[in-house]
Amino acid sequence: MIEPHLPQQSETTAVIRDALAAAVQQGASDLHVVVGHPLTLRLNGRLQELPGPVLTDGIVAPALRDLCPPERWQLFQAEHNLDFALELDINGQPGRFRVNYFVNGEHSGGCFRVIPAAIPSFQWAGFPVEVADRLTQIRNGLVLFSGVTGAGKTTSLAMIINLLMQGSGLRIITVEEPIEYVFPMRSGSLITQREVGRDVQSFADGLKYGLRQDPDVILVGEIRDKQTAQMALSAAETGHLVFSTLHTRDAKGAISRYTDFFPQNVQNEIRGQLSQSLQAVICQHLLPSFDGEKRELALEILYRNSPIASAIRSGKTDSIDRNILTGRADGMITFDESIKRLLQAGKIDRETAERFVTDTGMLAR
Template sequence: MKLIDVLAAARFAGASDIHFKRGIPPIFRIDGALAPCPEAGRLSEAEMSAFIREVVPESKRNRFEEELELNTSFVRPKLGRFRVTLFRQRGEVGMIMRLIPNRIETLRDLNLPEVTEQIAMERRGLILITGATGSGKSTTLAAFLDHINTHRTCHIVTIEDPVEFTIREKRSLITQREVGVDTHAFPVALRQALRQDTDVIMVGEIRDRETMELVLQGAETGHLVLSTLHTTDAQETVHRVVSFFPAAQQEQIRLQLASVLKAIVAQRLIARLDGKGRLPAVEILIANEQIRELIRDPMRTSEIAQAIFNGHVSYGMQTFDQSIMNLLERKLIDEEEAMRYVRSTQDFSMRLKGIETADDENWSI
């Protein structure tokens, strides 16, 4: 089976990723589950080598031989764009290809709350999109940028490893820089972005303290900065940002984060009731004065989840449990799936049984 046939089959099946490993057929991830590529046989060593040569140019293969890890991108006419990861395991090369959607969906297309459109129109500060690997962070981030591109005249600079979605100019000027191709590292590109008459900076992922420091600096100096973290919810995100820094700096970082943070959008994907893929359950933190105080005070950061719950009516915030209840009430997911993902099963069950609580108004989204 040719590589082009595998990629076409993956697109047709709605796969999000393809795993290539010698000795087994290509494996698709579809709606979170793994399944072999139909009609594909076990990959031989020669086939693996041929696929890798087709996907990765020689210069990058040489870099892979030196570093033993590689992130890059691959574009095939009619089949679209793919994010490629090369790695070694048990002395052999493995490859994973992430399928990038052929179009950037809008925030509404993604079934995200209306408040996300307001968040996207912030002029300065920090917006963090968080979630586990495969939770749709890149897709949501692209939707935020598309909303800005559609509604603002500004200069957007993206720094990615690799570039995933290709963003076409609408009302904004777009500069997309790929680590390893257009720049040596995230921190180097970030420093330059602060000097390039930039309005909006998107950093694909915050991986280290230096990048985090520059992200905060960029937000502090009047830019709108968007980025992602591998954290499960808003409260954990605050802890993760602070934990990048040594103890002696953490008080100052809390003050800085409280000052520049605009919103945290945390998401996880849940199977749809109709069987047509997955949709996001979303926790949304809006940095009002109460949230800022909880960020500044390490003894009270654990109160963030309750503050989000209470802030729904006035600010449009929502916890995962509120989001999941909304999806359930709209008959988009079933009760069994909902109970797998909620944080407080007891409160959620009481609400499902119609038992009124003091927080009843906050459950309606």
């Protein structure tokens, strides 16, 4: 068993700890630690500086070193980038953070993503329960969650996996970088969470060895390369339910991005495989709410049906937007329609809606 790293409590580390406590208490999503700027939160999508001095190397470098396990700090020194999970005592309660260290010129910096203490409810996140129920009824195939960084993909997947664990007994394997949400043990289900860089060398290796561990469901934190994309597709074809994420702005972009991992001469074959194995694409955006208290979830939802499968197979991704529109009866929805519903429900204002829709005229229709 790997013992958790216990950060040193130096004066400089205390500065970061206090800021992380403020992030948790205020409901911020991130804390930014950048030399030349004060400590800065992202609160409800907006940057907000905390009271205090402008950060210097003398504050940042020692604090980042003390918060990081020694062996990971050595890796950061060599590669200038590092992802890891951090757990701290925040006012007597465990606080978890996804951490990224980076080098900016000659300075070290960090971004700390706040992980909620418990897996949120679908109602809190604004994720439709009927969509979650439908996804957990899929027996095999590939389900992709896409969206820009910070769109809540990891949280949505955590809620889906948690729901799966409450049903019939399933063997679930996750491969994450780093592990964010820790799933509670539930009678009848069996889950193992493996962290890239600690338990396994890469997402592809996690998939490769995970397939030998009798899985029903596999969660791959992110598809970043051809090898992981190929193995995820193969796992989906051989009777497993595979969830993963891609950084794209819409559903058709996720399909194009997946195909683009592969050389041109095999893309027709990959499109054929995708047309049969891809079950759904859920694309997310978080929009500023009307009252500024939180951000509202807008979704584009694509489910595979005959027209969608045909468009994927033929490479006619431009027709996918139209197929989503005509697939309303199958539960599909475009971003524009999702944003319009948020506006009609009074959850966002018209200015926000007009800024994010592709067709402002549809708001009046």
